[in-house]
Amino acid sequence: MSKGWGIASSTIRKKKDADAGPAGPHSSGSREEVLVKRQTPYHAHHATIQHFIATHDEQWDLIQATWSLQSIPPAERPAVFRWARQHGQRLLIAEFEVPAFIDFYAPERMEYIVGRYENGLAEYEGDLVSQGFLIPVLFGYFDRTAARTNWEGPIKGWVDDLRAAGFTLIQTRLLSHYWWADSYLIDAR
Numbered sequence: 001m002s003k004g005w006g007i008a009s010s011t012i013r014k015k016k017d018a019d020a021g022p023a024g025p026h027s028s029g030s031r032e033e034v035l036v037k038r039q040t041p042y043h044a045h046h047a048t049i050q051h052f053i054a055t056h057d058e059q060w061d062l063i064q065a066t067w068s069l070q071s072i073p074p075a076e077r078p079a080v081f082r083w084a085r086q087h088g089q090r091l092l093i094a095e096f097e098v099p100a101f102i103d104f105y106a107p108e109r110m111e112y113i114v115g116r117y118e119n120g121l122a123e124y125e126g127d128l129v130s131q132g133f134l135i136p137v138l139f140g141y142f143d144r145t146a147a148r149t150n151w152e153g154p155i156k157g158w159v160d161d162l163r164a165a166g167f168t169l170i171q172t173r174l175l176s177h178y179w180w181a182d183s184y185l186i187d188a189r
């Protein structure tokens, strides 16, 4: 039986998926219920990846992280990748292809963010997602009093970091043209 580890979290759904069940259009229950039905054992750990790697030394067939490693500060990322290289046979990462802006508050970066959020707002009906999530996140980009919590960037940067951590076979594949940015799957061994 394969063993996998992933950074868990929640998913925001569009209006058109609202009738498709709590885990999206292709399932009939929560993700946990689907796994139980498939007789796939799982253990949820409520911890940061930094804490997890400091307290776990098992080997994993597959490690996956979807749009979550962007929350790891760049200085801490090499240690996470080295751990994944040493403890996993394969690492799958889903991340966005976001341009690297030299200045965090550069006009070009503001134009990029505002333009993308216009697209995003157009995709959701009602106020729940737009007022409850997108607008607060949008304003958060320009809040100089808030600590930075996101370090997205070009996919090439992820690939370079993975190579530096010892991964030798790294493939990338476009997943979708999302409103915020193109999203890619990075498959590293």
Ligand SMILES: C[S@@+](CC[C@H](N)C(=O)[O-])C[C@H]1O[C@@H](n2cnc3c(N)ncnc32)[C@H](O)[C@@H]1O
Pocket: 007, 008, 009, 010, 011, 012, 047, 048, 049, 050, 065, 066, 067, 068, 069, 071, 072
């Ligand atoms: C954009 S959401 C990802 C959504 C989810 N993985 C998905 O694919 O729908 C970012 C997630 O990263 C998680 N996260 C942030 N910092 C983390 C850390 N240091 N260790 C583990 N998870 C972290 C957050 O809890 C949040 O759930």
